[in-house]
Amino acid sequence: MKKKTTIYDIAAKLGLTAATVSRALNDNPKISKNTRQLVLDTAMEMNYEQNKVALALKSGKSYNVGVIVPRIDSNFFSSVIRGIEEELHPKGYHVIICQTNNQENIEIEKINSLLNVQVDGILMSISNANLEDNMGFNKLIRSKRTPLIFFDRKKDLKGVSSVTIDDFKGGYDATKHLIDQGCKRIAHLSNDRQFEIFNNRFLGYKQALLDNGIEFDESLVIETMSKVVEGRKSARALLDMDRPPDAIFSSSDFAALGALQEIKESGLEIPEDICIVGFSNEPFTKFMELTTISSVDQFPMEMGKVAAQVFLEEVSNTQDTKISKNIVLTPELIVRKSSLKHKER
Amino acid sequence: MKKKTTIYDIAAKLGLTAATVSRALNDNPKISKNTRQLVLDTAMEMNYEQNKVALALKSGKSYNVGVIVPRIDSNFFSSVIRGIEEELHPKGYHVIICQTNNQENIEIEKINSLLNVQVDGILMSISNANLEDNMGFNKLIRSKRTPLIFFDRKKDLKGVSSVTIDDFKGGYDATKHLIDQGCKRIAHLSNDRQFEIFNNRFLGYKQALLDNGIEFDESLVIETMSKVVEGRKSARALLDMDRPPDAIFSSSDFAALGALQEIKESGLEIPEDICIVGFSNEPFTKFMELTTISSVDQFPMEMGKVAAQVFLEEVSNTQDTKISKNIVLTPELIVRKSSLKHKER
DNA sequence: CTGTTAGCGCTTTCAT
DNA sequence: ATGAAAGCGCTAACAG
Numbered sequence: 039m040k041k042k043t044t045i046y047d048i049a050a051k052l053g054l055t056a057a058t059v060s061r062a063l064n065d066n067p068k069i070s071k072n073t074r075q076l077v078l079d080t081a082m083e084m085n086y087e088q089n090k091v092a093l094a095l096k097s098g099k100s101y102n103v104g105v106i107v108p109r110i111d112s113n114f115f116s117s118v119i120r121g122i123e124e125e126l127h128p129k130g131y132h133v134i135i136c137q138t139n140n141q142e143n144i145e146i147e148k149i150n151s152l153l154n155v156q157v158d159g160i161l162m163s164i165s166n167a168n169l170e171d172n173m174g175f176n177k178l179i180r181s182k183r184t185p186l187i188f189f190d191r192k193k194d195l196k197g198v199s200s201v202t203i204d205d206f207k208g209g210y211d212a213t214k215h216l217i218d219q220g221c222k223r224i225a226h227l228s229n230d231r232q233f234e235i236f237n238n239r240f241l242g243y244k245q246a247l248l249d250n251g252i253e254f255d256e257s258l259v260i261e262t263m264s265k266v267v268e269g270r271k272s273a274r275a276l277l278d279m280d281r282p283p284d285a286i287f288s289s290s291d292f293a294a295l296g297a298l299q300e301i302k303e304s305g306l307e308i309p310e311d312i313c314i315v316g317f318s319n320e321p322f323t324k325f326m327e328l329t330t331i332s333s334v335d336q337f338p339m340e341m342g343k344v345a346a347q348v349f350l351e352e353v354s355n356t357q358d359t360k361i362s363k364n365i366v367l368t369p370e371l372i373v374r375k376s377s378l379k380h381k382e383r
Numbered sequence: 384m385k386k387k388t389t390i391y392d393i394a395a396k397l398g399l400t401a402a403t404v405s406r407a408l409n410d411n412p413k414i415s416k417n418t419r420q421l422v423l424d425t426a427m428e429m430n431y432e433q434n435k436v437a438l439a440l441k442s443g444k445s446y447n448v449g450v451i452v453p454r455i456d457s458n459f460f461s462s463v464i465r466g467i468e469e470e471l472h473p474k475g476y477h478v479i480i481c482q483t484n485n486q487e488n489i490e491i492e493k494i495n496s497l498l499n500v501q502v503d504g505i506l507m508s509i510s511n512a513n514l515e516d517n518m519g520f521n522k523l524i525r526s527k528r529t530p531l532i533f534f535d536r537k538k539d540l541k542g543v544s545s546v547t548i549d550d551f552k553g554g555y556d557a558t559k560h561l562i563d564q565g566c567k568r569i570a571h572l573s574n575d576r577q578f579e580i581f582n583n584r585f586l587g588y589k590q591a592l593l594d595n596g597i598e599f600d601e602s603l604v605i606e607t608m609s610k611v612v613e614g615r616k617s618a619r620a621l622l623d624m625d626r627p628p629d630a631i632f633s634s635s636d637f638a639a640l641g642a643l644q645e646i647k648e649s650g651l652e653i654p655e656d657i658c659i660v661g662f663s664n665e666p667f668t669k670f671m672e673l674t675t676i677s678s679v680d681q682f683p684m685e686m687g688k689v690a691a692q693v694f695l696e697e698v699s700n701t702q703d704t705k706i707s708k709n710i711v712l713t714p715e716l717i718v719r720k721s722s723l724k725h726k727e728r
Numbered sequence: 729c730t731g732t733t734a735g736c737g738c739t740t741t742c743a744t
Numbered sequence: 745a746t747g748a749a750a751g752c753g754c755t756a757a758c759a760g
Contacts, residue, residue, distance in 0.1 A: 055730070111684070137469070325670070441739055
């Protein structure tokens with residue numbers, strides 16, 4: 039249990055003072071080459087390591103950023119976090135992760151918990167889409183010291199930056215593609231539309247229909263959680279309709295998979311009878327043996343990196359004028375077998 | 384940019400001293416009910432929040448733990464981290480994540496980087512299986528202050544705890560299952576056997592063969608990275624043999640998938656001609672449409688929770704006698720279509 | 729170029 | 745029951 043060596047230890051050993059040692063260690067110009075080298079050498083020799091906690095207390099910067107996500111064990115979120123970590127670590131930051139399990143109260147608790155440990159910023163994807171209660175957020179924003187950056191699931195709050203993808207375009211492109219395949223009756227597995235992302239995918243879907251002379255039919259839109267079983271249920275409901283759809287655009291790959299399974303088991307063929315497009319480009323969509331699933335790639339790692347960059351800009355911005363930016367990345371439709379009726383090219 | 388309120392602020396407002404305020408806030412017995420309540424009220428009123436950084440400096444405990452993994456965007460590691468976070472957050476700890484990208488030099492850098500920020504412990508899965516250079520680790524252990532816990536990919540270092548699964552059993556069970564299916568010539572897609580986990584899976588495989596009167600054939604063991612394309616290559620090599628195998632036990636689900644694809648494309652049937660068992664129970668293994676892939680579940684979330692518990696024990700252990708434990712969890716073979724020749728039950 | 733001093737916010741003896 | 749003071753390790757303003 040030996041103590042760590044501090045600058046005082048090395049100062050004592052050299053008959054110097056802590057301040058001088060500190061200067062030497064920090065390449066302060068006002069110091070002689072000799073003493074600097076001397077300090078550096080003995081620091082090395084004594085296995086000195088800077089105590090970042092003391093530094094954090096002194097400077098008010100912890101060089102920690104918090105990342106809050108619903109859960110980390112999803113391909114999307116873990117990829118975003120990978121991007122964040124890769125971007126931030128080289129700049130000296132550490133990444134603290136928090137999960138909310140999609141519970142609003144926990145979300146607030148974790149925000150406060152991160153603020154308490156003096157993180158230099160918080161990057162998050164919200165769990166609570168309810169626009170009314172923004173206690174935690176407002177506190178964060180009022181404090182004016184800790185940058186907040188939303189990624190993917192954001193709230194529209196003035197002065198808060200965000201990095202998202204163009205979900206409208208994602209939904210639009212997916213739907214347009216289905217229309218181009220000759221589909222006329224396109225269903226949509228939506229999700230809680232209190233979240234902008236799901237609402238925008240829905241709106242993109244709707245707009246693509248309208249732009250192409252297809253009537254929007256509310257009964258073809260089913261709110262479906264992002265789970266395989268839920269996708270099955272919704273597909274069942276669609277199949278049981280008097281006039282079942284000839285295509286499904288799902289806002290989730292998992293729901294898309296469930297739909298695919300249910301449809302195949304009912305004896306129908308994909309894409310011949312029903313085309314399917316999912317969302318997120320989950321790894322399994324391209325691993326399917328027979329019917330790889332078309333999906334919309336959100337470039338999660340890229341999203342993480344960009345969010346990290348926005349954070350870096352905001353912390354380095356010393357001026358009072360807080361500039362917030364809303365960056366929108368462009369998604370990409372990946373066409374696979376589940377929606378490719380006519381073999382092109 | 385208003386400053387945060389400190390105990391001095393509330394002390395000043397109340398005509399008290401910081402010490403008293405501190406005591407009140409910490410439920411110190413020697414304080415009058417009145418002043419305690421008074422302090423608590425004004426603390427609330429002034430939006431006081433304890434500065435954990437100052438506390439960390441004072442106490443030497445940061446209430447941060449570091450987690451180091453090769454990469455976070457894999458189902459296995461992100462699930463482990465989920466377990467860790469869920470277990471540790473309620474106890475007041477924050478989880479800092481670091482990725483090594485499997486690079487040994489980065490691994491050491493990140494260890495040091497975490498030690499520098501005074502984490503209370505490090506939970507890690509190693510990237511560097513080389514037993515010779517243990518600089519970073521030795522430093523960590525010598526320091527005697529920061530508990531180190533390995534999970535999954537560990538090193539055998541005295542005094543260091545670990546949480547792993549019984550990879551030998553995983554390999555053994557998988558292979559035994561293949562033998563029970565009537566397979567006689569069982570190949571193994573291994574991986575870098577410098578890592579205990581891969582070596583143990585291999586040893587389990589080998590032992591199962593021996594225990595069942597099947598000769599071990601070195602030529603049926605191919606070192607294969609955990610990637611779909613690599614699995615394809617290895618399968619190709621196996622198919623090109625004079626006497627191809629009738630089963631493959633892969634230490635990776637991704638390689639297993641590649642093998643499955645290559646085999647199917649060559650016109651052979653699974654499981655009729657060749658049985659396949661993977662390892663890790665990746666989500667996609669059960670999502671396959673035709674041939675769901677048998678695999679060995681490692682219970683990653685559980686592993687994370689247990690590793691977190693071991694850490695908690697170690698930090699709370701104030702005695703000099705450092706007790707290290709090596710916990711081995713039991714994996715579970717999940718039999719699916721890729722290896723189920725004879726329809727049982 | 730180097731030393732002195734103060735302070736970041738909190739806890740904790742030691743007095744009173 | 746409360747105050748005074750020291751200290752965790754570091755940096756920075758001010759002297760010299």
